[in-house]
Amino acid sequence: MRRHCLDRSIEAYDGPVEVEYLPVDNTEHAHTSAGAALNHAVRQASHDVVVLVHQDVYLHDLDRLAACAAALEDERWGILGANGFTADRASVGRLRDRVILIGDSAPDPVPVDTLDEVLLIARRDDLLREPLSEEPELAWHAYAVEYSLRVRAAGRLAGAVDTAITHNSMSTNLARLDEAHRHVGDLYPALVPIHTTCGTVDPGARDWGRLPLIRDHGWRRRWLQQSRIAARVRSEIGVQVVLADIAHEVDLLGYSREQPLHLLNADRRGGFAAEAGASVVLERDGRPVVMSAVAPRHVREALRSLGRAEHVLVTGLAVSDLADLGPEVSGRDWLAGVQWDEVWLVRGQVARQRPAEWSRRSAVPLGASLPRS
Known part of the structure; x- marks a missing residue:
């Protein structure tokens, strides 16, 4: 994953910024935590500013990262991050998380x-x-x-800033997250x-989500x-x-190495397409996703440029x-989804034969x- 995402994005850079790349290999468990591994890299670094970044991140524009780093000349900022x-x-800081x-x-x-x-700067x-x-x-969370x-307690600021990245995560690791949150709450009551x-850290609050009635029926309000x-x-x-979270269920779409998924992000809020909208191919479990981003007014034109590509998201x-897209997204080859207050559209076999996951009651x-496939 690191070679495909982070390494490749750095190797593709051909600009004026001098980049010292210090990947930390912890496969032999030399470091007992993420903090220990990153602290080790900081000690090896020679530049005034360091960027600490996950291995499954693609950096679209290192010049943009350098501009973000320059903001640290203002001593008020103690640390910056992508989100x-x-x-x-x-939520502040525009980035692509999987496919949204x-x-x-x-x-x-x-x-x-x-x-x-x-990503931290x-x-x-x-x-x-x-x-x-x-x-x-706090080993991993x-x-x-x-x-x-800690920065804020010392009278400085933590800040989020647009860094033009894609986080190509393949999983969600929540193991021991509750323990980490409790520890943070104990440190800063x-x-x-x-x-x-x-999520929100509040050790004194009652966890209503664990009550049987809320746990079993809480989804209905969102539904x-x-x-x-x-x-x-x-x-x-x-x-x-x-009704589905396409960020976590994108891999249900049935795309393949021979028929890649063409992803088109409509950047309604701005801050991403201009810096990181150019097409890039990232793989998910060996299957390519051709990613690009445009302003909503350009979605129809971008769809036409894809022709009859089998898998489009x-x-x-x-x-x-949607009114502007008209016939471009009509017919049995298309399926729509709602996630939060946004709409996503998919074209391909998955629209004609929906996966079982999208026949569950909450979907x-x-x-x-919707008949079960």
């Missing part, structure tokens, strides 16, 4: 409560004086959350509740809200609609965008009937 959460629970765009655009750093671990001297936590409770809070990209959007989608373009649309909108 973070504000006090009012807004997330986060509000932040061309310049925006103060946040906490940062995600996917900091002064090397700061990290030498105040290394990332190597505590066992929330070490950036803790560092953000005065800052609770603490909003993070993986009703998304069903209303699904009805508008059906009215607009006349195709079947499912468009994400990030609003219902109001079928109110008033619709």
Whole structure:
């Protein structure tokens, strides 16, 4: 994964920024935590600013990263990152997460409560004086959350900023996340509740989600809200609609090495297409995805350029965008999906023969009937 994503993006760069690349191989378990591995790399680095990044990230524009790093000349910023959460629970920092765009655009750093671990930017001297936590409770989760809070406790700012990256994650590792969050809450009780990209830390709050009634039926409120959007989608373009998280279920689409998936992100909020919209091919479990991003007004033109490609996925649309697409997305070869308040569209065999996962109760909108394949 590292060779295919991070290595390849750095090797493709041919610009003026001098890049020192220090991959840390922990396959022999020389380091007991992510913090320990990254601290080791910081000690080896020779530049004033370091970027700490996951192996499954593709860097679309290293010049953009250099511009982000230059913001650290302002001493108010203690650490920057690709995505973070504000006090009012807004996700800030535009990036591609698997196959969807997330986060509000932040061309310049925006103060946040906490940062995600996917990509961090900091002064090397700061990290030498105040290394990332190597505590066992934060071995693989929330070490950036803790560092953000530590920076803020020292009177400086943690900031999220647009870094033009794709996080090509193949899995979601939640093991011991609750333990990490509890530890962060214990360390910074005065800052609770603490909003993070993986949930809210509030040790004193009752976990209503674990109550049987909420656990078994809590999905219905979201289902009703998304069903209303699904009805508008059906009215607009006349195709079947499912309610599904395409970021985590993209690999159900049946694409292959011979017939790759063509992904088109509609960048409604801006901050991504201009910097990272050019086509790039990333693989998921050996199957290629041809990724590109455009402004919503250019989606129709981009779809026409794909011709009759078998597997096409468009994400990030609003219902109001659908009227302009018209006949480009009608017929039995197309299926629509609703995720949060956004609409995605898929063309291919999966539209004609839906996977069983999209026949579960929570995936079928109110008033619709989707037969099990």
